[in-house]
Amino acid sequence: MSSYAKPIDHLIEALSKLPGIGKKTASRLAFHILRSNLSEAQALARAILDVKEKIRLCSICFNLTDEDPCWICQDEQRVREVLCVVEGPNDLIAIENTGVFKGRYHVLHGTISPLEGVGPENLKIKELMERFQREKISEVILATNPTVEGETTALYLTDLIRPLSIKVTRIAYGIPMGSEIEYSDGMTLTKALEGRREI
Ligand SMILES: [Zn+2]
Structure with a gap:
């Protein structure tokens, strides 16, 4: 009432x-x-x-856009040979905001999740493979989340892309700034160790 x-x-x-x-x-x-x-x-x-x-999806990278291709795909200053694969448009924006990445993107719109009935055919994976035929890509950075689904998707994509003689890299996950090793969970620590680099 x-x-x-x-x-x-x-x-x-x-x-x-x-x-x-x-x-x-x-x-x-x-x-x-x-x-x-x-x-x-x-x-x-x-x-x-x-x-x-x-708002619709960019026909090249599947980012949300009001013009097709989107402003990133249109940008001639971008490195054309490097693609960063992300789960969703918000991940793209987060990476864009760092200002560090100068290549282009591919938005999957989800992750492989058998429990939720999401298979590769429900994601923009076929479209990613088609890009490799059309565009000259030398490196694919897999920037899916460090979750079970994100890891599964990254592994699936690695198996698909490696035979094409394209370099496949995975972004390193580590201990967030300001947090402590003793309070980090096992997966975070494992990823931090795996993602180590020479200083
Ligand atoms: Zn685009």
Whole structure:
């Protein structure tokens, strides 16, 4: 039972469907929107519609984009021979934000997960293999997460790519800055040791 006017109820209901937003937060947001001026509310509504109407997948790397090919694939300054394979668009953004990687990407849109019924055919793996025929790639960096699914996917891809005489590398995972060895779990420590390099 709610005593609000119907449009307010509808807004609260719509907002509370968002992840991490409970009824209380939803009504706080709804009243914030109600108090804001019309142009602010219109900008919010427009922004929501824009992502649904304008965002699609890049036909080359499958990154989210509003232009095809995406801005990274269009960038002539990028190293064209090196591909960094990531699970999702958020991983791409995280790597991009470091400013360290100058190559291009391939977004898988998930990981192989037999438990959840996700097989290689559900990911952009066929599309990755097709890129090797079209493009001259010398190195593939596998930047999937250090989870069971991420490791499984990396191994699967390694088996597919190695026979093509393309160098396959895996990003090194280690102990996060500020944390301590004695509190690190076994997988983190193993990866830290495996990813060691000469100093
Ligand atoms: Zn792209």
